[in-house]
Amino acid sequence: MTDILASLYPWTKALHIISVVAWMAGLFYLPRLFVYHVEQDGVAGLGPVFETMERRLLRAIMNPAMIATWIFGLMLVFTPGIVDWSEVWPWTKAASVLGMTWFHHWLARRRKDFAAGQNRTTGRSFRMMNEVPTLLLVVIVISVVVKF
Numbered sequence: 001m002t003d004i005l006a007s008l009y010p011w012t013k014a015l016h017i018i019s020v021v022a023w024m025a026g027l028f029y030l031p032r033l034f035v036y037h038v039e040q041d042g043v044a045g046l047g048p049v050f051e052t053m054e055r056r057l058l059r060a061i062m063n064p065a066m067i068a069t070w071i072f073g074l075m076l077v078f079t080p081g082i083v084d085w086s087e088v089w090p091w092t093k094a095a096s097v098l099g100m101t102w103f104h105h106w107l108a109r110r111r112k113d114f115a116a117g118q119n120r121t122t123g124r125s126f127r128m129m130n131e132v133p134t135l136l137l138v139v140i141v142i143s144v145v146v147k148f
């Protein structure tokens with residue numbers, strides 16, 4: 001099994017990075033959509049348009065991309081010689097991907113609030129939360145590339 005993972009390594013890493021890019025695109029864009037949604041100033045008929053965009057972005061892109069990122073990422077973890085848990089970087093990476101996954105689920109809950117007409121998060125809060133994936137991305141990329 002570990003032999004197969006070792007021979008697949010470059011492909012696994014390529015697919016991991018492709019999934020990461022798709023997931024990150026959604027994690028950056030969905031909170032932006034929420035900001036526009038909150039600040040639409042009651043323009044008639046726009047609410048359902050935002051809700052459809054938010055639902056499709058989450059279901060068609062973000063959920064599959066997150067699952068693919070996890071599958072290929074875990075395949076890399078089990079590839080022999082890739083992760084040395086006595087180093088620091090696997091732990092900063094692991095903490096950050098857990099944070100990213102938490103953020104994804106936080107956005108999914110906010111989407112449900114909008115769909116139920118019960119959003120109570122302000123545009124300002126969404127703007128601030130928009131910085132979370134950026135910070136985590138910086139920590140993750142430095143972790144996997146610098147490998148301190």
Ligand code: HEM
Pocket residue numbers: 013016017020024069070072073074076077082083097100136137140141144145
């Ligand atoms: C979801 C769980 C994740 C797991 C289990 C995981 C695990 C891994 C592992 C073990 C590697 C291999 C490192 C190496 O080849 O030396 C890797 C590479 C990489 N990961 Fe992840 N990862 C995850 C999510 C993410 C996320 C969210 C990002 C970006 C935001 C990311 C960005 C990268 C990049 C850019 C590389 C390639 C680094 C290189 O060039 O060697 N990963 N990942």
